Amino acid sequence: MKKNVLWRFLLIGATVLVAVIFFLPNTPLFKFMPDWWKKSMPSKGIVLGLDLQGGLHLVFEVEGDKAVEASAERFTRLIRDTLQKKKLQAEVKRNGLQIEISPMSQEISTVIKENYPNLETVSAGQNLVLAIAEKEKKAIKDNAANQALETIRNRIDQFGVSEPTIQRQGENELVVQLPGVKDPRRAIDLIGKTAQLEFKLLDEESPLAAQLPQSIAPSEEEGVLKQFADKLPEGDEILFEKKVNKETGVVRKMPILLKKEAVMTGDLLSEARVSLDNKFSEPYVSMTFNEEGARRFEEVTGANVKKRMAIILDNTVYSAPVIQEKISGGNAQISGSFTMEDAKDLSIVLKAGALPAPLKMLQNVTVGPSLGEDSIKASKLAGLVGTLATIIFMLIYYRGSGLIADFALILNIVLLFGAMASLNATLTLPGIAGIILAIGMAVDSNVLMFERIRDEIRTGKPPRSAIDSGYDKAFATILDSHVTTLITAAVLFQFGSGPIKGFAVTLSLGVAINLFTALVGTKSIFDLITSKYKVVRLSI
Amino acid sequence: MLELIKKPNIDFIGKKYITLIVTGTLSIIGIIAIIQIAMGKANMGIDFAGGTEIQLKFENPIDLQIVRAALESGGIKGFELQDVPAENRVLIKTKQSEGDLSKIADSITSVLNQNMSSHKYVIDATTAIGPKVGTKLRDDAIKAIVMATIGILIYVAVRFKFQFGVGATIATIHDVLAILGIFYLMGKEINLIVVSALLTIAGYSLTDTVVVYDRIRENLKMQFKEPLPNVINNSINEVLSRTIITSLTVFLAAAALFFLGGEVIHDFALIILLGIIIGTYSSIFVASPILLLWKKNRPSFAPKK
Numbered sequence: 001m002k003k004n005v006l007w008r009f010l011l012i013g014a015t016v017l018v019a020v021i022f023f024l025p026n027t028p029l030f031k032f033m034p035d036w037w038k039k040s041m042p043s044k045g046i047v048l049g050l051d052l053q054g055g056l057h058l059v060f061e062v063e064g065d066k067a068v069e070a071s072a073e074r075f076t077r078l079i080r081d082t083l084q085k086k087k088l089q090a091e092v093k094r095n096g097l098q099i100e101i102s103p104m105s106q107e108i109s110t111v112i113k114e115n116y117p118n119l120e121t122v123s124a125g126q127n128l129v130l131a132i133a134e135k136e137k138k139a140i141k142d143n144a145a146n147q148a149l150e151t152i153r154n155r156i157d158q159f160g161v162s163e164p165t166i167q168r169q170g171e172n173e174l175v176v177q178l179p180g181v182k183d184p185r186r187a188i189d190l191i192g193k194t195a196q197l198e199f200k201l202l203d204e205e206s207p208l209a210a211q212l213p214q215s216i217a218p219s220e221e222e223g224v225l226k227q228f229a230d231k232l233p234e235g236d237e238i239l240f241e242k243k244v245n246k247e248t249g250v251v252r253k254m255p256i257l258l259k260k261e262a263v264m265t266g267d268l269l270s271e272a273r274v275s276l277d278n279k280f281s282e283p284y285v286s287m288t289f290n291e292e293g294a295r296r297f298e299e300v301t302g303a304n305v306k307k308r309m310a311i312i313l314d315n316t317v318y319s320a321p322v323i324q325e326k327i328s329g330g331n332a333q334i335s336g337s338f339t340m341e342d343a344k345d346l347s348i349v350l351k352a353g354a355l356p357a358p359l360k361m362l363q364n365v366t367v368g369p370s371l372g373e374d375s376i377k378a379s380k381l382a383g384l385v386g387t388l389a390t391i392i393f394m395l396i397y398y399r400g401s402g403l404i405a406d407f408a409l410i411l412n413i414v415l416l417f418g419a420m421a422s423l424n425a426t427l428t429l430p431g432i433a434g435i436i437l438a439i440g441m442a443v444d445s446n447v448l449m450f451e452r453i454r455d456e457i458r459t460g461k462p463p464r465s466a467i468d469s470g471y472d473k474a475f476a477t478i479l480d481s482h483v484t485t486l487i488t489a490a491v492l493f494q495f496g497s498g499p500i501k502g503f504a505v506t507l508s509l510g511v512a513i514n515l516f517t518a519l520v521g522t523k524s525i526f527d528l529i530t531s532k533y534k535v536v537r538l539s540i
Numbered sequence: 541m542l543e544l545i546k547k548p549n550i551d552f553i554g555k556k557y558i559t560l561i562v563t564g565t566l567s568i569i570g571i572i573a574i575i576q577i578a579m580g581k582a583n584m585g586i587d588f589a590g591g592t593e594i595q596l597k598f599e600n601p602i603d604l605q606i607v608r609a610a611l612e613s614g615g616i617k618g619f620e621l622q623d624v625p626a627e628n629r630v631l632i633k634t635k636q637s638e639g640d641l642s643k644i645a646d647s648i649t650s651v652l653n654q655n656m657s658s659h660k661y662v663i664d665a666t667t668a669i670g671p672k673v674g675t676k677l678r679d680d681a682i683k684a685i686v687m688a689t690i691g692i693l694i695y696v697a698v699r700f701k702f703q704f705g706v707g708a709t710i711a712t713i714h715d716v717l718a719i720l721g722i723f724y725l726m727g728k729e730i731n732l733i734v735v736s737a738l739l740t741i742a743g744y745s746l747t748d749t750v751v752v753y754d755r756i757r758e759n760l761k762m763q764f765k766e767p768l769p770n771v772i773n774n775s776i777n778e779v780l781s782r783t784i785i786t787s788l789t790v791f792l793a794a795a796a797l798f799f800l801g802g803e804v805i806h807d808f809a810l811i812i813l814l815g816i817i818i819g820t821y822s823s824i825f826v827a828s829p830i831l832l833l834w835k836k837n838r839p840s841f842a843p844k845k
Contacts, residue, residue: 051804370597397544480754495681495687499733
């Protein structure tokens, strides 16, 4: 018996030691530990959730349909090229997600079937109507989500956030968590920007170009688009250039008539960085193309000397200079009254590449650092008061045995923090509530046992056998009550989002550890006392 | 030995008609609350309804009217204000969730920047939830409630006889309904945190019921000559003090959270407090009398010969 008790105390001591080692990184003491300790011992501890340390939690939907649309556009161009090479006369145009070829012929149909296995024939009458096969569509969307994830990761890496979490969720959603971000607005812009860089030629020959107004208010954009919609030449579009008056800060827009098809896109960039304009010390972004890009840029500029070419980012025209001469060497620049910060972010998104499809924000939770600090302060106080109240109550009501229960309670708290640290669990505000509740429930098992022991004493049993049979009889009740709490905690973990998950983790750990401290912890002390001394009357 | 109640001998079962009225009223309010929630007439949090919530912290106490006037003069419509005077915090909530999510918060903050510059404040938190996420969170919450109920049912069914399982389940459902009803009557917001607090209470209120049922089960074997109402009464009286004490310790912890835990956790703690009281009530006055419905089958509780 005595040996058995010793072993149980060793077990308790060992678990406490392990708990302390795991929790050490969360205390200021960790700084003073020797280097070998920092290297080889647990160093992460409990992680604070976004609600406590501040930061951003964003959920985006990757608009995969737009990526499919872009693919349809690309197929249209490829088919046009293929047919031209084979000297087959036909008009190829995109209609939504479908591609129409007219007139249709047996030869064209065969060529398409041979070269484009991913396209399905929708109808083949006068015209051949093609669509991207379902399987391919799915692959495009999946690819778009993966690529978006990679691009966002690149952007955030360059932005500089410690320990970001970027994950895919479900078919087309991305979850981005950025703890401790100081400027949430800027971070959201940086992530959400599609950054589709395009170079398009202006259509200056159409009479419409001269009819467009020179300068409008931003709110009139849609009106202008509607007004000229019918007159728009085939293959043209109207985009707007933003003009900011430096003195008054008033924003005006200038509509520009462009050829829809981009002569070049940003995927051929190899480098983008911020430079300063010599004359006005105004920041701009200078870009360098890769080898293929440089060749294309030389070709395009060479073929269009004296024409105007617009530099467009996400459908906004930044500038539309006249091509003076053939430009070789593959350098270009974007300017447009940027602040230094704007220019830096723009260079980051250009370097990291465009998103394959626009993102739609589904959820944005931004928490400032001070809110978390206040919450931690308040819940620390609540935890302390709750624990003290419980400790005092147990002491008054159960006297000596209450002291033992209080020991178990403190053991419970130490082990709970140790267990959370060993799992690198995330502590959230509801999670703290879970801990405080677990503290309240921790003495429940002891209450049940003590009351049973009292029952046994009332029937006249001596202390030692009263303790043993009290424990035995209370065991079933304790187990039942703990398991039901564990069931709901498990369900909360399964279906809950971030903060609620934290609650489920602390509550279930607390309840599980409570079983250990009540059944091993308090019982060992009772056994130690009854085996060492001859207890005549139990203080309970 | 310090005892809360010395040898109680209360006729709990004899009061079953009074308690039936109380229980019935609480449950009906709860059912009304659920119907109102389903019809979208309850005060739903933005995590279920979708919308934007902005939390401002002011350096000095602020009158809500000033914030309201500032927002209105900036052309912001359809918002609600809630204030936490103890912490100088103001909550701006709008259920609008169409269009670009980030723009709603942006337009509110820029209006505040323009019209509230004479008061010092910081934006402590912004939460914007699109309709799609709201729907998903709501579905998840419903799934969680259903799963938890089934899980508890299965466990109680395995551990106890059928009659006890039915009683424990009804008592648990009663507790959740009652709290939801009270919360609804108080006009409190129903959000994710509320749902998780309700689930916690569903798990916890069973603890009390289990304590009473354990004793009834035990006494049914020992006192098999006594009529069932007497056995139940004896059992409740025997475990009354421990039922109250176990509730009391958790109540102390929850009360600390309620009074000191800060605004975010306030409603959560309130539900736990209500849940502990109602859970204790229901284990005595709901779960136990239900066993009488099987009065005629009394022998089924007795040990087989």
